[in-house]
Amino acid sequence: MKLTLRVWRQKNADADGTMSTYEVDGISPDMSFLEMLDTLNEELILKGEDPVAFDHDCREGICGACSLVINGDAHGPERTTTCQLHMRSFRDGDTIDIEPWRAAAFPVIKDLVVDRSAFDRIIQAGGYITAPTGSAPEAHATPVPKPDADLAFEHAECIGCGACVAACPNGAAMLFTSAKVNHLNVLPQGAPERETRVLDMVAQMDEEGFGGCTLAGECATACPKGIPLMSITSMNKEWLRATRKVKR
Amino acid sequence: MTTYADYTTGDPVADTKAPSGPVHERWDKRRFEAKLVNPANRRKHTVIVVGTGLAGGSAGATLAEQGYHVVQFCYQDSPRRAHSIAAQGGINAAKNYRNDGDSIHRLFYDTVKGGDFRARESNVHRLAQISVEIIDQCVAQGVPFAREYGGLLDTRSFGGVQVSRTFYARGQTGQQLLLGAYQALSRQIAAGNIEMHPRTEMLDLIVVDGRARGIVARDLITGKIDTYFADAVVLASGGYGNVFYLSTNAMNSNATAIWRAHRRGAYFANPCFTQIHPTCIPRTGDHQSKLTLMSESLRNDGRIWVPKAKGDTRPPHRIPEDERDYYLERIYPSFGNLVPRDIASRAAKNVCDEGRGVGPGGQGVYLDFADAIQRMGRKAVEARYGNLFDMYQRITDEDPYEVPMRIYPAVHYTMGGLWVDYDLQTTIPGLFAVGEANFSDHGANRLGASALMQGLADGYFVLPATINDYLARHPHQGEVTGDHPVVQEVLAETEDRINLLLSVDGDRTPDSFHREVGELMWEFCGMARSDVGLRKALERIPQIREEFWRRIKVPGTGQEFNQSLEKANRVVDYLELAELMCLDALHRTESCGGHFREESQTPDGEAARKDEQFSYAAAWEFTGTGEAPVLHKEDLVFEYVHPTQRSYA
Secondary structure, eight states: OOEEEEEEEOSSTTSOOEEEEEEEOOOOTTSBHHHHHHHHHHHHHHTTOOOOOOOOSSSSSOSOOOOEEETTEETOSSSSOGGGOBGGGSOTTOEEEEEEOOOTTSOEEETTEEOOHHHHHHHHTTOSOOOOTTOOOOGGGSOOOHHHHHHHHHHHTOOOOOHHHHHOTTOOOHHHHHHHHHHHHTSGGGGGGHHHHHHHHHHHHHHTTOOOOOOOOHHHHHOTTOOOTHHHHHHHHHHHHHHHHOOO | OOOTTOOEEOOOOOOOOOOOSOGGGHHHHHHHHSOOOOHHHHTTOEEEEEOOSHHHHHHHHHHHHHTOEEEEEOSSSSGGGSGGGGOOSOEEOOOOTTOSSOOHHHHHHHHHHHTTSOSOHHHHHHHHHHHHHHHHHHHHTTOOOOBOTTSSBOEEOOTTOSSOOEEOSTTOHHHHHHHHHHHHHHHHHHTTSEEEEOSEEEEEEEEETTEEEEEEEEETTTOOEEEEEOSEEEEOOOOOGGGGSSSSSOTTOOSHHHHHHHHTTOOEEOTTOEEEEEEEOOOOSTTOOOOOBOOGGGGGTOEEEEESSTTOOSOGGGSOGGGEEOHHHHHOTTTGGGSOHHHHHHHHHHHHHTTOOOSGGGOOEEEEOHHHHHHHHHHHHHHHHHHHHHHHHHHHSOOTTTSOEEEEEEEEEESOEEOOOTTSBOSSTTEEEOGGGBOOSOTTSOOTTOHHHHHHIIIIIIHHHHHHHHHHHSOOOOOOOTTSHHHHHHHHHHHHHHHHHHHOOOSBOHHHHHHHHHHHHHHHSSSSBOHHHHHHHHHHHHHHHHHHHHHBOOOSOSSSOOHHHHHHHHHHHHHHHHHHHHHHHHHOOSOBTTBOBTTSBOTTSOBOOOHHHHOEEEEEEOOSTTSOOEEEEEEOOOSSSOOOOOOOO
C-alpha cells in the first residue's frame, strides 16, 4: 500500500506546531498502525530528519501509552488502541491525518506525545483503597457477590490512555474518573472510603482543567476498553450521595 | 591472545545468607535475626527504586508505608504502564481453596521441579509461603479477581502442575495486580512519602566506597542527565528479553539498569536461562516490531495439533481427525497440553522443523477450541477467554471460534538476572534486585503464573523485611554529593557515551542493529543451542559492536525528547549482554529447563541434565567490554526436592 500521511509536528511544548506531509510506500495490510509509523521513522532517520515522536510501549493494547488521533478519531476508525489498529483498516492511496490528543489538560510534549500526568494526580487524590501491606484479612473473609465483582472488573479495565478526554468536545475526564470510582466503590473493600474517594477525585479532576460533562457520549464511543457511558451516571449518583452524607 | 570465551573461574559464591534449619522455618528465622530500623529513624533513610512494575511498585509503596523516603523512577509517562500490566493468565498461590491436595510444600516442590532443579530451595520455599499472603493483600486493595457465584475466589490450573491454584482476573491479571500496586504507590506519592520521577531512565549506578549510593538518570523530556543519591538502591527494572529484538516484552523494556549495575560490580547469574513461551501469535513479516503472547491458560481447553503429513497445506477443517497429530497429548499423556513451557515450545519447534508446521512459512501449530466449544458451549469459552480471542482476531483477522488459532513460541521471560542472596541483595552492598531483574526463584524454567507471584512476593514482603537489616547495620553513611570524584566520573562517562552516540553520524539506524543482534541471538541462543552455533555468535557479536560504533546514526540532540537516542543507548547494552548470554550458554554443556543444548539430550530428544557437573548457578563477574569474565559458582543443595529427570509423560 502507498499512503500519504499528514502528521502533527511540534518541536517541544513551547514551539508552534504544524501538519507535515509524508509519503510511505510498501505498507503491508498486516502491519499495525505503529509499525507503519516505524517504517516512516526509519526512512526519516536515514535522511537525517527528526523522526516522529509518539508514545507506545506494550503494543498489545493494555499499557495505554499509545495515543493518536487518526483522521479525527481517538485511536482511529476501529474501537481499539492505536497499537492494535492494523493497516487493513485503510485503503491503498489513502491520506491519513495523525494528531496528538487535543485537550487543555494534556499539553503536547513533542509531536504526538502529550503529558497525561493529570490522570495520575486524579488517582492520587483517592483512586485507591487504603490497605497497607501486611494488614489484609484472609481473602475469603469477605465474599463478594459475583455480579459486583464482575461490575468492578468491567470498570477496572480502564487503561488510562486518555482517548475519552481526546474524544470529548469539552475535554472532560469524566469517564476515566468514573471508571476508577465505580471499580472501587462497588466492592465491599472500597466502602469505608466511598464518599471521600468520589468527592476528592472529582475535585482533583476539576482542578486539572478538564472540561465539564454534557453527556455527549463521545468518550464511551472512543474507549478502547468499552467502559460504558452509564459509568458517568453512576459516578454522579455516588457524588450526590456523598455530598449529602459528608459535610465539608 | 585470550578471547572472550576464555573465561576464568573465580572463588565460589561463599554465602547466600540463607538460614539453615528446616526449610519452612528459614524465613521466620531470617526475619527474626534481621535488625530493624526504629520507625522514627526511617524518614532519615532514602531508598531509590528503579521501575514501577509489580516488584518495583509494590516495593516502593511498602517501603513508603513503613516510613522510608522513597525516590522512584520509571521510563514510562506513568508508573501505571510498566510491562507487568501485560501479564494475562494469573497468579499462583497455595491457598488450597479447591481442596485438591495443594499445599505450600507442593507449590515449593512444583516450582523447584518446574525450574529443572536449578533454583535455590530456601528462596523457593519462601516464595510458596508468601504466595498465600499476596492474595489476601491484593483482595484488600480491591483487585477484582474472578469469583464463583457464592462470592468466593475462583481458580484455574496452569502448565506443569496438577492442582488448580491460579487466581485470575479474566485475561488481565497482570493489569489488575499492577493497578493495585500503582494505586498503593499513588497513595504514598500523594502523602509525600514517594518522590516519583516518570519519563526518567536510569543510565548508571553510583558506587561509593563499595556501596550503592545512587544512580545517574536522564530526564527523557528535557534530556537532562542528573544524579540522585540514597542509602540503598533497588532495581526493579524487569528482564532482558528484548535482547532478541522480537519478544513479548514492551518495546521500551530494556536491560540498561541491570547491565550498568553489572558493569559496576554486580554479578549476573544464569544469563542464558531465557523462557520461550509456547503460545504466541506467529509473525507476519519483516515489519514485525514485537510479538504478542496468548495466555497459556488457553492450553487448559485448547488442543494443540499439526497435520500428520509433511507439507499438508489443506485448511484445518479439511484435515480429518485421524490425519491430525495432537503431539503433546501423544508424547505426554498424563500432562497432555499442560506440559511446562519449555517442553511445549521445543515440541512445537520440532514438529515445525519436521516440515509439519502450519500457516505462512510453516512457523506455527494449531491451538484448537472446537472440542471445548462443543463440550461447554461457546458462551463458556467466551467467558473464560473472550478477550484473548478478540485480541487474536484483531491481530490476525481470523475468527478463532471458527478457525483454530495458529501459535508459535516467542521469547517471553528471562529467568537469569542479577545474582542476589537470600536478602535479594546483589554482590554490591546496598544494591538490591527484585522481580524479573534478579536471577530469581525459577531456576532454568519458570512455571506459568509464577512471575506475578514472585514480583509481588519480592516487593510487598521480602525486600521490605530484608532491606531493614541492611539499613540498620549501616545507619549513617555520610552524605554523598554531586562533587564527589566518583560521582563526577560516572556522570562524565554517561555524558561521553551519549555524546558519542550523537556524534558518529553514520548510516545505520539503532533499530537495524537491534534487529541484527536479535536475529543472531534467536538463531544461535534461542530454543536450541549448540557449541558450533554459540561460537559463531560469539565471533559475530564483537563485529556488530564495532560496526555499531562506526555506523550508528542518531538524529537530533541530547537536550531534547529523543526516542532514537534512548533506543541507541539501550542497544549499546544489548550488544554486550548478548555476548555474556552466549558464553553462559556455551559453558553450560548440559540441557536444563529453557536451556537446551543439542549435544545433551536423551535418546527421545528430551533435555538431559548433568547434575554432577552443573548443579550450580553461574554468577558472572564483569572485567571489561569484550573481555573474558570471571565465573563464580553458587552450588545448589537439594535437601527437600531430590533432582530427578523431569517427567511429564
